[in-house]
Amino acid sequence: MKITYYGTAAGEGWPCIFCGCELCEEARRLGGKNIRTRSQSLINSDLLLDFPPDNLLHANLYGLDFRKVDYLFVTHAHSDHFYAEDLEIIREPYTHERFRPLKVYGPENVGRHIDLLVPDPGDRDPRYIYERAYAFKPVTVGDYEVVPLIAKHDRKQECFIYIVRSLKEDKTVLYCHDTGSLPENTVEYILQYSHKFDLVSLDCTQGVKKDGNNHMGYEDAKLEKQRLIDLGVCKPSCIFVLNHFSHNGKLLHDQLVEMAKKDDMIVSYDGLEVSF
Numbered sequence: 444m445k446i447t448y449y450g451t452a453a454g455e456g457w458p459c460i461f462c463g464c465e466l467c468e469e470a471r472r473l474g475g476k477n478i479r480t481r482s483q484s485l486i487n488s489d490l491l492l493d494f495p496p497d498n499l500l501h502a503n504l505y506g507l508d509f510r511k512v513d514y515l516f517v518t519h520a521h522s523d524h525f526y527a528e529d530l531e532i533i534r535e536p537y538t539h540e541r542f543r544p545l546k547v548y549g550p551e552n553v554g555r556h557i558d559l560l561v562p563d564p565g566d567r568d569p570r571y572i573y574e575r576a577y578a579f580k581p582v583t584v585g586d587y588e589v590v591p592l593i594a595k596h597d598r599k600q601e602c603f604i605y606i607v608r609s610l611k612e613d614k615t616v617l618y619c620h621d622t623g624s625l626p627e628n629t630v631e632y633i634l635q636y637s638h639k640f641d642l643v644s645l646d647c648t649q650g651v652k653k654d655g656n657n658h659m660g661y662e663d664a665k666l667e668k669q670r671l672i673d674l675g676v677c678k679p680s681c682i683f684v685l686n687h688f689s690h691n692g693k694l695l696h697d698q699l700v701e702m703a704k705k706d707d708m709i710v711s712y713d714g715l716e717v718s719f
């Protein structure tokens with residue numbers, strides 16, 4: 444199984460287009476792994492997690508091949524995770540030679556965004572199909588089982604994190620963006636889930652700051668990692684990745700790597716591939 448991180452920033456991106464703060468200036472000066480776009484990851488080549496306004500950039504500069512993507516799971520309808528307008532370019536005359544539908548799953552507000560864009564379902568191109576996902580109800584698509592779990596994030600809308608399990612490869616990922624410390628009902632579900640995790644991707648938006656309510660800081664992510672290990676839900680070889688960073692967290696890529704090395708965690712950057 445492989446996960447590729449295409450976008451590893453929080454909503455404002457890093458550097459943020461309007462921002463002149465020290466952290467954005469430093470990212471502009473250093474470039475490289477400090478340049479972060481909005482949230483998107485790919486499992487193998489066919490299952491996409493989130494659909495931000497940087498889709499085009501991820502395709503044309505980073506090589507994300509949307510022609511191979513069959514399934515899209517959206518965590519929540521914040522603008523850095525779901526840009527519904529890009530679904531509309533799957534229709535003629537913008538897209539030719541695409542015959543398979545893109546199946547889109549996500550919480551209720553993702554469906555609402557699509558409704559606002561194309562109010563009459565009859566006007567929608569059959570090459571994308573939205574189905575509402577429900578918390579704790581597994582969805583089987585192709586060779587995957589995907590389970591939406593409740594995130595601790597925006598209290599005004601449903602937000603998910605996902606378990607993505609490859610049935611063919613017998614590998615399981617827990618993808619936790621955007622969320623604070625995992626809520627109790629999610630932990631309960633994880634405890635009774637019959638497969639242990641091979642990779643856990645943890646939110647680290649707040650960097651040096653402590654949070655746990657809407658996002659995690661470095662220390663929150665570290666605690667969450669230890670909690671999952673103590674609960675016995677991770678394989679001994681489980682890989683922990685920190686992802687979703689903000690200038691407000693105040694840690695540039697190399698500083699994050701230095702900290703995470705001690706705690707046996709990987710720091711994501713745009714283009715990172717992890718095979719396991």
Ligand SMILES: [Zn+2]
Nearest residue numbers: 453454523621
């Ligand atoms: Zn986000």
Ligand SMILES: [Zn+2]
Nearest residue numbers: 462464467690
């Ligand atoms: Zn800034």
Ligand SMILES: [Zn+2]
Nearest residue numbers: 519521596621
């Ligand atoms: Zn969010």
